[in-house]
Amino acid sequence: MGVCNWCTLSENEKKWLLIKNEYWLVYLADQQDYVGRCILILNRHCGCLSELMDNEWMDLKHIIKRLENCFKTVLGADLCNWSCLLNDFYKKTEPNPHLHLHVRPRYKNPFSLNGIKYIDEEFGHHYNPHKENIIDIDDRIILYDMLKRTLNE
Amino acid sequence: MGVCNWCTLSENEKKWLLIKNEYWLVYLADQQDYVGRCILILNRHCGCLSELMDNEWMDLKHIIKRLENCFKTVLGADLCNWSCLLNDFYKKTEPNPHLHLHVRPRYKNPFSLNGIKYIDEEFGHHYNPHKENIIDIDDRIILYDMLKRTLNE
Numbered sequence: 001m002g003v004c005n006w007c008t009l010s011e012n013e014k015k016w017l018l019i020k021n022e023y024w025l026v027y028l029a030d031q032q033d034y035v036g037r038c039i040l041i042l043n044r045h046c047g048c049l050s051e052l053m054d055n056e057w058m059d060l061k062h063i064i065k066r067l068e069n070c071f072k073t074v075l076g077a078d079l080c081n082w083s084c085l086l087n088d089f090y091k092k093t094e095p096n097p098h099l100h101l102h103v104r105p106r107y108k109n110p111f112s113l114n115g116i117k118y119i120d121e122e123f124g125h126h127y128n129p130h131k132e133n134i135i136d137i138d139d140r141i142i143l144y145d146m147l148k149r150t151l152n153e
Numbered sequence: 154m155g156v157c158n159w160c161t162l163s164e165n166e167k168k169w170l171l172i173k174n175e176y177w178l179v180y181l182a183d184q185q186d187y188v189g190r191c192i193l194i195l196n197r198h199c200g201c202l203s204e205l206m207d208n209e210w211m212d213l214k215h216i217i218k219r220l221e222n223c224f225k226t227v228l229g230a231d232l233c234n235w236s237c238l239l240n241d242f243y244k245k246t247e248p249n250p251h252l253h254l255h256v257r258p259r260y261k262n263p264f265s266l267n268g269i270k271y272i273d274e275e276f277g278h279h280y281n282p283h284k285e286n287i288i289d290i291d292d293r294i295i296l297y298d299m300l301k302r303t304l305n306e
Contacts, residue, residue, distance in 0.1 A: 013277065048221060049214075049217050049218075049221065049233075050217060050221040050222065054211070057181075058207070058210070058211070061202075061205065063206070064203060065202075065203040067201065068203040079201065079248075080202075081236070081237075081238045081239075081240065082237040082238070083234070083236040085279065085280075086232055086234075087259065087276075089276055090231060090232060090259070090261065090277045091277040093231075095230070100154075106240065106243070108243065123240075125240055126240060127238075129279040129282065
C-alpha cells in the first residue's frame with residue numbers, strides 16, 4: 001500500500017498545528033475556503049469511523065465542542081459544517097485511508113480580519129466543495145494565532 | 154421559532170424508517186443521489202454536535218458501525234461519506250436547527266439493483282451536492298427492504 005502521508009506529515013504542514021493530544025491532531029487547513037477551516041486527524045493509522053476505539057470517539061466529542069465554541073466566540077461563526085469523507089484515498093488502486101474530518105465554520109455576517117471582510121456567499125447552503133483558498137499567508141498567520149491562543153487558554 | 158418539522162415527521166416520511174432506538178432515528182433518504190443514502194436524526198430537539206450528551210454520542214458510534222457494515226456487505230460500498238451540516242435551517246431569520254447527519258455510501262463498481270446498474274460517477278471525489286435522485290420508487294422499496302432486513306438481523 002505504500003507509506004501513508006498522513007502518518008508522516010512534513011514540518012511545513014505541522015506548523016499549522018492547533019491541538020495535539022493522545023488521540024487527535026487538529027490543523028488549520030491549507031485551503032481556507034471558509035475562514036477557520038480545520039482538519040482533525042486521528043493520531044494513528046485507521047481507515048474509517050467504524051474502526052475508531054471508544055476513547056478516540058469520546059475524545060473527538062470534546063474536541064468538536066472546543067472547536068465549535070472557539071469558532072463561535074472568536075470568529076463569530078453561526079454554525080459549523082462537519083464532514084468525514086476520505087474520497088481522495090480511493091483514487092488509488094489500493095486505498096490506504098487515514099481517518100480525518102473537516103470542519104468549515106459558516107458565517108451569516110462578513111468576518112473581518114486585518115481590515116478585510118470575508119463573506120460566506122453560500123451561507124444557508126451546502127459549502128462549495130470547489131471553492132478556492134480566500135486568505136493570504138499573512139492573514140492566515142494572524143488567524144492561526146487567534147485560534148491557537150483561544151484553544152489553549 | 155415555530156414548530157420543528159424534524160420533531161414532527163409526517164407518516165409518509167416515517168415509512169422509510171430503518172432504525173429507531175432511544176437516541177436516534179435512521180431513515181432511507183428521499184433523495185437517493187448515492188444508493189443507500191440515509192439520514193440519522195437525533196430523537197430529541199438539539200441544535201449542534203456540541204450539545205449532544207455522552208450517551209447519544211456513544212450510541213451514534215454503534216449506529217455508524219452498523220450502517221457502514223451493512224452498506225459494505227449488502228450494497229458492496231467501498232466507503233461512506235459522512236456529514237453534519239445543518240445549513241438549511243440557517244436560511245430562516247430565527248434558525249431552529251435539529252441535529253442530523255447524512256451518510257452517502259460510495260461505489261467503485263456499479264451497483265446492480267433489479268436489473269439496473271447504478272454508477273457512482275464521482276467515485277474518488279467529493280459527492281456532488283446538487284445530484285438528483287437516481288432511484289425510482291419501486292427500486293427504492295426493494296432497497297429499503299434489503300437494508301431493513303440486514304440492519305435488524
